[in-house]
Each structure stands twice: as C-alpha cells, then as structure tokens.
Amino acid sequence: MATRTEFRTRTRELADRLDGMDASATALELGRMSRADRAVSFRSLPKTRAIEVFEALDPSMQADLVGGLRSEQVAEIIEDLDPDDRAELFDELPAGLVNTLLSGLSPQERALTDTLLGYPHDSAGRRMSPEVASISERATVGEAVADVRRQAATAETIYTIPVLGAGRTVVGVVSLRDLFSSADPRTPVRELMSAPAFVRATDDQEAAARTVRAGGYVAVPVVDDEQRLLGILTVDDAMRILDEEEAEDDALSGGSSLLGQPYLAVGPLRLFRKRIVWLLVLIGAAALTVGVQTYFEDTLAEVVALALFIPLLVGTGGNAGAQAGTTLVRALAVGEVRTGDLVRVVGREAVAGALEGLTLAVVAFVPAMLLTDVGIATVVSVTILGICTLATTIGAAVPIVAKAVGIDPALVCSPFITTIVDTSGLIIYFLVARAVLGL
C-alpha cells in the first residue's frame, strides 16, 4: 500500500466487505484476513460495533489487535469487556502490557479482574463472572423482584439467581421464570427455590462446564470452600470452555497441538512447529517396525512376496485400532465408560475384532492366493485375523488405561495406537509365516 490513495481504497474495500455483517460474522471474517488488513478493518469500525466485534473474537485475535490500536481506544474497549472476557484476554498478553492495561482500568473493574486473575489457570474461578445478582433467603417474591431489578444493570445474568443464607452462603437458586410467574408477591422465596447445583472456584474448568451442561442449567453459582458465593458460570461460558476442550482434543487425536487461532491466521512455519514434535515421536516409534523386519530379515529374503502385503496389513490394523480408539475416547469423555470397565470393554472389543478379522481374512484370501500362492495367502489371512483382534483390543484398552493413570485419553491419539499395532502386527506376520511356510 504505497500511496495514500491506495490505502484509502483498501480501507474502503475492507469496510464494504464487513458492511451489514453481525458481530460474530465480522469476527470470523477478521480471522481470515492478513494481520495488516485486520488492523485496518477493525480501526474503521464505528465504536459500538467495534466493542461488540472485539468481544466476539478469540482471545488470540484480541491480543493481536490490541497491539495495533491507539491506547485510548484500547483502554475504552478493555474497560467495557466483561471481567471474565478481560481475564481471558490478559492471559494472551505479555505481562508488561497486562500491568499497563490493569492500571488504566477504573478501580471497580480492576478489583473484579484482580479477583479472577487470582485463580489458577483452567479453573472455574478464572472463567466465572464475579458480577452475580443474588437475593436473601428471607425475602419475599415481591422484595426479591425489586432487588433483582436493582442489580439487573450490572449482573451477568438474572435468569438464575442464587439465594443466600448466613454469611453469603448459597442455600439455593431460584429462576427468574419462577419469580416472574409467581402470583402472590408475599410468597417467601424459600418456597420457590431449588437445591443448588454449584461448582467451586478451584474446580477444573472442564468439569465445571460439564456440570452446567449435564444438568441443563442456564447458570450455576460458583462458591468457595465454605460455600460462599463468589460468582456465576453461565451456560455460555460452559459452552465456550467445552468448545475449547473439544478443539484441543480434536487436534491431539489427529496428532498435533492446538492451533489456538483461526486457521488462516496461522502461517506454514507455525503449522510446522505445532506438528513436528508428534511426527518426530511417531517416526521414532516407527523405528520399531524397522527393527522387527531386520530381525526377521532372513524370512523376508527367502519369501520376498511377503513384503507385498505389509502396507495392507499394517494399514488394516491401524484402521481397526483407530475405530476402536475413537469410540472409546468419546465414550470416556461423556462418562458412558469408566476406568473400571476395562475388562468388560476389552472382552467385547476382542470379539468384535475377531469378527472383523475373520470377515477380512475370508475376503482377502482368494485375491492373495491368485497373486502369490496358497501358502502366502494363508499367512496373510491368519495375520489379518490376528491383527484385527489385537488392534481393536489395544485400541480400546489404551484410552482406558491412559485415563486410569491420569493421562488425557485424547492425548493418546490414533497415530500412537497405530504405531503399537503396526509393530505387533509385523511380529505376528513373520511368526505366522515361519510357522506356515516352515521357514
């Protein structure tokens, strides 16, 4: 953009592109632009829209933009963010900048933010909103309604309202719907309230989010160890947390680290850095397959035709193992399977794998025989049966064992399982070959 005219034209082009989009569509579009375009486009947004759009961006994109804005504009936006969104953004920024921004906040907002930043990473306390409306357990419906009205302007949500007893302890929750529908304003709130589901500020964020989702709650109070009210975790927050965890699991199960940014904002070098570690680990593990074949080198030299089927065999084992693995990772994540179910799971997976192996062995026999001879076809078929049974068993067992020793099952990704299966599969192949062909 060498000249001023070109710059203005570009600015107008980008502004036109964003014209008429709502905040989330604009945020998505900004994620697709180059860094320079993104900064130009954002600066051209009218103020109220800019704040909305900013709130809709990933924290990584927010951090990226903050560097390119005037400090008054930054201060304004940061001040307007909800405390939990602000805490998330601060996690992405360098410590020096965070301190500058903190000092630029109003005292009230600064206190709220300090509270949140005091909780450990990935805890419910970091993600909650401290701006929570609450009512006393001794109030009547009429008093509660007036009280909530007063707090409505600043509260994160008024649809679920914690009811407090002595010392700000949470004794129940009441829904706005129930308050609203109640005919008689003199009804004690205690009659409408239900037992609270709550989470502790120190709870892991994913566990807290699942509590919100599983119970179908609009929001859940967040308490300290004495059950005193600290904040509230909304279903919005819960969904954001679970989306992030899902993105991380997706990345891990495919064998790479989470990108953490919109895909098109990530250059090839960063893609490389996110993936190379796993690739190195896996190629190291694959060295085992070389070792196995070296050990059986004589067998291979005698019957070179055995080599023809190696990719097919390891591929099939990998596929069968991946099927079982992904099924179990999901079943563990949603709580359908627990670590104590290991024997039960392995039993059914072994049977399923044997059925798969039998089917594939029968299907493969005749073509293999036509290509080579009966002996090799027999070796291939028997190996397929063995590999499939082994692969489904290992593929299902590994996530469960991982969870039992405290490793995230999704971390033990399909490529890892397939490497174990590949090596075992080759051993089976050559042992069967020696036995059947008398080598």
Place this chain on the structure above:
Amino acid sequence: MATRTEFRTRTRELADRLDGMDASATALELGRMSRADRAVSFRSLPKTRAIEVFEALDPSMQADLVGGLRSEQVAEIIEDLDPDDRAELFDELPAGLVNTLLSGLSPQERALTDTLLGYPHDSAGRRMSPEVASISERATVGEAVADVRRQAATAETIYTIPVLGAGRTVVGVVSLRDLFSSADPRTPVRELMSAPAFVRATDDQEAAARTVRAGGYVAVPVVDDEQRLLGILTVDDAMRILDEEEAEDDALSGGSSLLGQPYLAVGPLRLFRKRIVWLLVLIGAAALTVGVQTYFEDTLAEVVALALFIPLLVGTGGNAGAQAGTTLVRALAVGEVRTGDLVRVVGREAVAGALEGLTLAVVAFVPAMLLTDVGIATVVSVTILGICTLATTIGAAVPIVAKAVGIDPALVCSPFITTIVDTSGLIIYFLVARAVLGL
C-alpha cells in the same frame, strides 16, 4: 434370576445403586446396565423421578424402555414429554407403535406432535418447540408482562419472546431481562425489541443450531417462509443437535458409523456391523498398495533392504496427512475456512509439509545409513521429504474438495486419506530408488 427372592434382591440392589442420583446421573447409569437390569431399575423409580429420568435419556434408550413398560405407564410418560422430545422418541420407534402412542395422547398434545412430525428429518421444524410465548408489537411493557405471565405455564421458555406483527409475522424479539428491568410499564414494547435472528422450519438442523450458538442466543424463533411464527429453538436444543453432529463426525473420522447408543449398551456384533463396511472399503483401497509393489517387484527383489522402511514411510505419511486432515475438517466446520480458500490452504500446507519432511529426512538419514548403506538412506530420506509434502497437501485438500462437491468433510476420514497417501508414497519410494540406485 430364577427365584422370586433373587429377583427382589436384584431389584433392591439396582434401586440402591440409583439412590440419591439426579436425573442425568441416573440416565447415564441406566445406559451402563444390561437391558433386563435397565427395565427393572426404571420400573422401580417413583413416578415423578421416572419422568425426569426418562427425559434425560437418549431417544434410543427411551425406545428401548418403552417396550418393557406397562401401557398406562408409557401413555403417562409420553403425555408428559415436551413435544420436541416426543417427536425425537417417535423417530426411534416402529411405525405401528407410534400410531398406537399417538392415538393415546390428549388431542392438544397430539396436534402439537403431528405438527412436528410433519417436518422433514434433520430439519429445525422437527427439533423446535411449538409451545412458544409471544407478544404483540403494539403492546406496552405492562401489557406484555401480564401476557407472558399467562403463557408462562406452557411455554418452552419465556426468556426470549418473539414480538409479532400483522398475521403472526415475527418483527422482533424482546428478552425477559429487558421487560423485567424496564422501569415504566407504559413503554411500548417496540422500543425494547431487537431485530430477530430467526431460522426457518425447513432449515437444516445443524445450520439452525450453529446460528443459535454463534449469536449467543438463549432461543431463536422458528418461522415459515412468510416469516410467521411456528415455534422456538432453544440453546438447549441447539446444544443437543451439535452434540449429536459431533458424535457422528467423531465416529466417521475414526472410520466407523455412529453407535447411536451408550457404548456399554452395544454388543460386539453391533460394534462389528458398524465398522465392517469401512474396513472392507479401506482394505479394498489398500489393494492398491499391493498393486504398486507388484509393479515394482523387480526393484524390491534386487534390494530387499528397501522393504525394511516401508511401514515407517507409509506410517509417517499417514500421520502427516492425518494432522492436516483433522485441522482442516475442524476449520471447515467452524467456518474459518471456505471452499474458495483451496489454493491458499494448499500453498501453506505444502510449505509446512516440506519443512516437516526436511526435518524428518535429516533425522532419519544417519540411522538408516548405519543400518543399510548411504544409497538406501538417501532413498529413504528423499522419500520422506516427498511423502510429507504430498501427505499434508492431500490431507488438507481432500476435506475442502469434499465440501465443494457436497460431501461432508468429516466423512472423508483419516483412514481414507492415509490410504491415498500410502499408495502415492510407495510410488515415490520406488521411483526414487530406481533413480538413486540406478535400478
């Protein structure tokens, strides 16, 4: 359970196990039991709890239980379900049973259910709740509040309220929060309302669910082609839909069909049936790898040591391709990448793949040389570079091309990509071997 005493003991055991659990935990536990135990446990639940638990179950589990309950108990439960949950359940039941159950409903509930069943499968109309509270655009806040109170008992939600103009067309939405916080009851509702995001009843359910989620809405009105109000889709419904879609994608990307039931409720035969089709397709595709090696059989016979590295090479290619594939499937699903970005994506993935290949080639060279000789090590390293570059490019391009021709990217699962990569990788390997070793 041969004797009456054993039956009573078992019933008591199961009832104890479920004691003190909330509805969703009970539903999870029922999913882990055998069919017989599940029926016994459910029948032992007190009536109100039974209805809650029933609503928390997957439709497949609901259908499973319905067969084992007395018809009065079934009729009671079915009558109490929300219309959208009922429609989902009916989808799982045989047509004859559905007709029987429909005729057992009260006329009002039957009409609501008929409405929903009239919409196509997987459409927003099937999943919406027709029980929607609404207010007129000419109402004041005071009138609206009274109106909503009247409708509150039967409405699915009162937190988002569609505002209707002439002919029941949706002209805006107002939140209960805004109605509630409004100081002056004479304020026209039109001043508080915001432009409606809405979905059509004929829209695909996943697209509708994403609209709800992306906008952070509590609920979204569902309209017909003339924008007349038909029902409402809540964030609960949206999350259920997206969870189902995610489960389906997870299964597909691992290479098997969706289980559709809690894992432990599925026997080995059913696991086998869900997976065998893909395994057969993939082993058929793997026959290509056999073909490639047969074509190059002479090369292989001359330098048998080439076979040692085949599993490692195809494994590495598969891993690199899977990394790119899972990244792109996700980026496409959340809208960060569109089909028009193919060239952009392929460009950056090719560079990333080349960097990966270069790194792995360097790492592999010396060990390969020590094991065999310089010539073969050169062949292996050059092939790794080629395979990685090819694998990431194919792995990233295939989901985009799939989406462009209307196939669900998640369907083109990692095993499929790895099979393409395996075959191309072998071709590269042997061609490089011939060139470098002068064969």
